[in-house]
Amino acid sequence: MSNLDNFFDNTNNIHEFSVKYIAYLNRVLNNIQTDEISNFTDILLEARKKNATIYFIGNGGSASTASHFATDLAIGTRLLDNPFKAISLTDNNSIITSIGNDFSFEDIFYQQVKINLKKDDVLVAISASGNSANLIKAIKYANSAGGITCGITSFNGGELKNIAHHSLHVPTELNEYGPAEDGHLIINHIVCNYLLKFLKNNS
Secondary structure, three states: OOHHHHHHHOOOOHHHHHHHHHHHHHHHHHOOOHHHHHHHHHHHHHHHHOOOEEEEEEOOHHHHHHHHHHHHHHHHOOOOOOOOEEEEOOOOHHHHHHHHHHOOHHHOOHHHHHHHOOOOOEEEEEEOOOOOHHHHHHHHHHHHOOOEEEEEEOOOOHHHHHHOOEEEEOOOOOOOHHHHHHHHHHHHHHHHHHHHHHHHHOO
16 A cells, blocks of 8 residues: 555545645655766756757656756756856647657657757656656667767656666655655756856856
């Protein structure tokens, strides 16, 4: 039985469930290794310094986080002299559906990365399970093409945690998608809020 199932089975209403969910989410967040956040932030800053592009990929809820992350980085720093070049590869339905139709769903990110990624560009794959075949294929290609790869994961990290150059892990129990995706989005806000203030103070 998962933590969330246990919370539901042992509560009488949404108020009690909310209290337990929030308390559990706090425990999850407190177990994130902040040195991994620091390392990830340094990677983004180095990409900006090199005028490299940062690509984000993910499926389902992680696709929306990928889009959110790219937006916060690129648009959040748009008024700076050197804004982040950040792009989510989840956002163009025509490209995704044409690749899915002409090749396979497993290729929807690989084909985009193969066309666009240059040496020193960064590819960030976001996945709770860390085992999505389309993310793994794109990360493996980026590794072979001179890219810098980062995996933002949960559960036990899956294959993504092992093959990406850098890992940022949100430790939850298996299949706890809610807390996993909550943690990923909070990392987005931590990193982007810090970077915007840091760059404004050091420009």
